Amino acid sequence: MQKPPKPPHDWNNVVSRIEIESGLTEALDNLNEFSHIIVLYWMDRVSAEPLPMKVRPRRDPERPLVGIFSTRSPKRPNPIGKATVRLLKRERNILTVSGLDAIDGTPVIDIKPYLPGYDSAVDARTPPWTQPHSDT
């Protein structure tokens, strides 16, 4: 029997606390002037041995098998996650954000300001199998 795919978890309202090494506190100055930041994190608890070359997006049996680099699957050669999150607060070396889809304790490897003109693409095209819910 096939397990039905779980509905995607809504991470938008998940609030996370990011603790940056205290020696780097000053490097966080001015970050509070941005509404959104980019968080790069190392998905250290992903088991990717052997690494699959293809996966079904959201493990949904109704979606096609596609190359891992065409997905956001955590199973990838370098398990780096990238999220655009809302910055709610910065206090010294602690950032409070919402929308970070990382499990608790995941190491954060970089923080960048989100720059709409640089980080977004207004005319982006994506295939139908990336849509949150199937039409059928």
Add this chain to the structure above:
Amino acid sequence: MQKPPKPPHDWNNVVSRIEIESGLTEALDNLNEFSHIIVLYWMDRVSAEPLPMKVRPRRDPERPLVGIFSTRSPKRPNPIGKATVRLLKRERNILTVSGLDAIDGTPVIDIKPYLPGYDSAVDARTPPWTQPHSDT
């Protein structure tokens, strides 16, 4: 005498060739269904010893000194660059893209599809010192 800041280089029209390890060719399948991809790269030729805590954006003396995590400066604890680029072509393990602001030979560490609903923030706010050209 102070050197005037160089005008920012326009990378949008720069075309780059990304060569992925040939053993991972199949993992690139379906990528051509996306107009834009995210490239993470390791800025291996950046000299960041000692690491500054603050920099002036675009090395412009008229911009304020701000924390490095508030900038896209290549001088950062983990020298990871992140670019949203247009995918022009995929041929086997070779991607041709435009808009990649990395110097020739920079190691690419991950490729992800650009998903507008996940990667962009429609209501993003940024401070005035991030603007491409000063008003004055």
